[in-house]
Amino acid sequence: MSGKQSFVPGFMKKVFIAVFFVCVPPCFGQTGPETTLSREKIGNVLSCLQAKLGPIGHGPPRARPHSFAVRYFYGILTPGEEQSNELQLVVYGPKEASATLYRVYFNEKDDKKVIFIGEWGTLKKEDGQMVPDEIPGGVGTYYQIKKLLGVVSRNPALTIPDRYVKPGTDACVYEP
Incomplete structure (x- = not known):
């Protein structure tokens, strides 16, 4: 036995x-497949964010006087959570000590391409890691944002000089 x-x-x-x-x-x-975006396309998004959110105090921060530092994920990070047209863009302040996370969607409206601004929230550096400060969507999105930060931090920040930050052919929409 x-x-x-x-x-x-x-x-x-x-x-x-x-x-x-x-x-x-x-x-x-x-993680789903990630799509690469050109500096021009990211510059168009930054221009859109400046135009629509800058006047209300939530425009993208600058890493340096004439450029932005960004990391992003475009596509589906977690199946069932994100949409395939969703851009999650982290725009850093000086020395990457703080950042703003924007959720942006590329859609079509009336047969015209549109950059649609969704939620945003702030990030801060703690113990050498970026962590959510102001969380879009509340506490329920904390771990989703932490996962995103882990994925995007694998690559160096991409510098977007001001010459790329201009309106593109896509309309820019923000509906508070």
Whole structure:
């Protein structure tokens, strides 16, 4: 009987481990394909943010006097959470000590391409890591934003000089 008792718990342990490694990983770290955007397109978005949010005090911060520093994810980071037309743009202040996260959508309205400004929130640096300060969507989005920051921080910030920050052919829409 003692041989069977040690076999069953050992067997169950192996089953648990197998189930854990097969079922749990799909729940964590899912990212969809990321699309690369040109500096011109990001500059168009920054111009849109300046035009619509600047007058109300929420325009994109500048990293340097004549340029912006950004990291972004365009596409679906977590299936079921984001949309394929969603740009999550992190725009940094000086020395990357703070930033603003913008959610922007590329849509079509009346057969015209539109940059639609969604939510935004502020980020701050704590212990060398960017963390949410003011969270768009409330506390429920905290871990989603942390995941995004982990993904975008894998790459160096992209510098967008002022020469790229101009309106493009897409209309710019913000509906508070």
